[in-house]
Amino acid sequence: MAAPAPIPPTPRRTLFGRLSLPERNYVAEALRTETVGGVILLAAALAALVWANTFQSSYRTISDFHLGPGSLGLNLSVAHWAADGLLAVFFFVAGVELKRELVAGELRDPKAAALPVVAALCGMVVPALVYVLTTNLGGGSTDGWAVPTATDIAFALAVLAVIGTSLPSALRAFLLTLAVVDDLFAILIIAVFFTESIDFMALGGAFAGLVVFYVLIRKGIRGWYIYIPLALVIWGLMYNSGIHATIAGVAMGLMLRCTKREGEQHSPGEHIEHLVRPLSAGLAVPLFALFSAGVSLKGDALAGVFTRPETLGVVLGLVLGKTVGIFGGTWLATRFTKAELNKDLAWADVFAVASLAGIGFTVSLLIGELAFEGDAETVNEIKAAVLIGSLIAAVLSGVLLKLRVRRYRALYEAEELDEDESGVPDIYEQDDPEYHLRMALIHERKAAEHRRLAELAGAARNKPDSPA
Numbered sequence: 001m002a003a004p005a006p007i008p009p010t011p012r013r014t015l016f017g018r019l020s021l022p023e024r025n026y027v028a029e030a031l032r033t034e035t036v037g038g039v040i041l042l043a044a045a046l047a048a049l050v051w052a053n054t055f056q057s058s059y060r061t062i063s064d065f066h067l068g069p070g071s072l073g074l075n076l077s078v079a080h081w082a083a084d085g086l087l088a089v090f091f092f093v094a095g096v097e098l099k100r101e102l103v104a105g106e107l108r109d110p111k112a113a114a115l116p117v118v119a120a121l122c123g124m125v126v127p128a129l130v131y132v133l134t135t136n137l138g139g140g141s142t143d144g145w146a147v148p149t150a151t152d153i154a155f156a157l158a159v160l161a162v163i164g165t166s167l168p169s170a171l172r173a174f175l176l177t178l179a180v181v182d183d184l185f186a187i188l189i190i191a192v193f194f195t196e197s198i199d200f201m202a203l204g205g206a207f208a209g210l211v212v213f214y215v216l217i218r219k220g221i222r223g224w225y226i227y228i229p230l231a232l233v234i235w236g237l238m239y240n241s242g243i244h245a246t247i248a249g250v251a252m253g254l255m256l257r258c259t260k261r262e263g264e265q266h267s268p269g270e271h272i273e274h275l276v277r278p279l280s281a282g283l284a285v286p287l288f289a290l291f292s293a294g295v296s297l298k299g300d301a302l303a304g305v306f307t308r309p310e311t312l313g314v315v316l317g318l319v320l321g322k323t324v325g326i327f328g329g330t331w332l333a334t335r336f337t338k339a340e341l342n343k344d345l346a347w348a349d350v351f352a353v354a355s356l357a358g359i360g361f362t363v364s365l366l367i368g369e370l371a372f373e374g375d376a377e378t379v380n381e382i383k384a385a386v387l388i389g390s391l392i393a394a395v396l397s398g399v400l401l402k403l404r405v406r407r408y409r410a411l412y413e414a415e416e417l418d419e420d421e422s423g424v425p426d427i428y429e430q431d432d433p434e435y436h437l438r439m440a441l442i443h444e445r446k447a448a449e450h451r452r453l454a455e456l457a458g459a460a461r462n463k464p465d466s467p468a
Contacts, residue, residue: 037281038158044286045293045361045387052294063291073240079291083366086284088235088249090362093280094183095253096273101180103258104267115333116174120181122329123357124149127321131313138309144371144382146193148317148389150186150363153179154281156356159394160401167401168411170342171353178326178357186363190244194370203241206248209234214255217268244370285362292365295383302388304381311385314368318358318389319396326354344411352400358393360386 052059068074068081076084098107107113127148135142153176160167167175213230231252239245258269266274305311330350334341341347368382401408417426420438429435 037285038154038156040282040286041154041289042158044289048290048293049295049297053297056296059294063294072236074236082288082291083369084239084245086288087366088246089276089280089284091187091246092249092253093273093277094180095250096256096258096269097180098184099254099256100258100269101177105177107177114337115330116177116181118333119326119329120178120185123151123178123322123326124182124185126325126328127317130321131317134313134316135309138312140309140313144310144314144368146189147314147364147368147371147382147386148321148360149189150360150367151179151182151322151357152359152361152363154285155361155390156359159356159359159398167408169415171349175353175356183363187247187250190367190370191247195243198242199240202237203243206234206237206241209237210251210255213252217255217257288362292369293383293387295387296380297384302384305385305388308381310378311381314382314385315389315392318360319392322358322393323351323355326357327351348400349404352397352404355393355400356397358397359390361390
């Protein structure tokens with residue numbers, strides 16, 4: 001009786017391996033917009049700091065100026081409009097990104113999704129534990145446990161732009177996917193832990209509006225003049241329900257179709273995201289930063305960051321907790337699954353990206369305001385801690401990434417090389433016969449040119465007056 005054929009071993013999956021061409025193009029476009037938005041965000045944060053510390057009275061006057069229809073419960077301050085209104089645009093884009101990742105990106109495959117999900121979860125749980133441990137040891141309040149759990153992808157990419165590091169596309173995609181999952185959990189934290197009371201009538205109206213939005217989208221109805229008023233109504237009802245209004249943006253983003261049908265170059269979700277992302281990155285988030293990052297640096301705002309347990313917990317959570325959590329989660333994924341690290345990268349690269357994720361800004365500032373609402377002094381100190389923690393994380397990650405910049409540049413250039421000038425990087429054409437035929441022609445032309453030059457050089461050597 002013949003022995004049964006041996007079962008071939010399950011192939012190991014490569015962590016941070018090469019992306020598919022469509023995914024690589026999408027990531028490149030998304031990160032390009034986020035990077036530009038991050039630079040604008042950085043400028044807005046600096047402007048807020050300068051304004052709040054040189055003309056503090058005017059900064060406070062404008063931030064606290066109220067406008068809006070009071071009869072609808074929307075007579076809000078300018079700072080409140082920025083946090084609840086403009087950030088709804090940011091979370092709408094986050095919702096579209098999440099939907100796309102779930103149906104067409106890294107998260108559509110449960111095995112591939114395990115890494116960013118585990119890394120993001122560990123990257124939120126560990127900072128929260130660091131914060132709670134620090135505040136318990138120091139006798140402080142644990143109310144701000146969620147502040148250091150968020151990653152600001154725009155700010156992180158702005159740091160990359162300033163450093164000039166050419167990260168390989170796989171690491172950039174990991175950072176982007178990690179931030180998308182991070183945003184999802186941050187949204188859940190805001191919805192669950194920062195909702196004190198619910199107006200079920202308003203909430204029911206918001207859900208009814210979302211149903212109408214969903215039906216219109218599925219029927220293929222077009223027209224901004226329909227969707228923008230409807231979105232405003234949904235947002236207003238969600239705000240009055242007691243649930244943070246940004247949840248309305250996420251819900252609408254998740255309802256968009258992000259898969260392409262026959263004859264479509266882009267799905268409706270990708271098309272709308274392409275239109276709205278510049279508005280989010282270039283206007284909504286920077287204006288939020290302008291009215292939220294205006295930390296007063298007078299008195300003990302800076303000195304107290306490292307002495308008060310709440311603020312020290314935020315700094316340690318961002319710098320230490322984020323790095324250890326994401327790096328540890330990624331290592332656990334390789335330890336207990338069939339995944340292995342890309343041979344072109346080292347664990348030092350994962351550590352550097354993990355430290356880069358310690359840059360928390362937009363959502364961290366928002367959660368800080370919600371966690372200590374009504375305590376202006378503590379909110380100011382928490383904001384200062386977020387800024388300092390993010391700055392330390394940016395410097396640390398910058399140093400770590402600079403140590404490997406030559407290796408990154410070589411990998412990046414190899415990914416972008418298009419020797420046959422087809423518009424597609426050569427690394428994606430290795431299975432295309434036409435590519436090899438084009439390259440053969442190119443090499444034949446080069447060989448013919450070199451033969452011609454060789455003949456000219458030989459003729460020159462044989463002339464009587466040529467040097468010996």
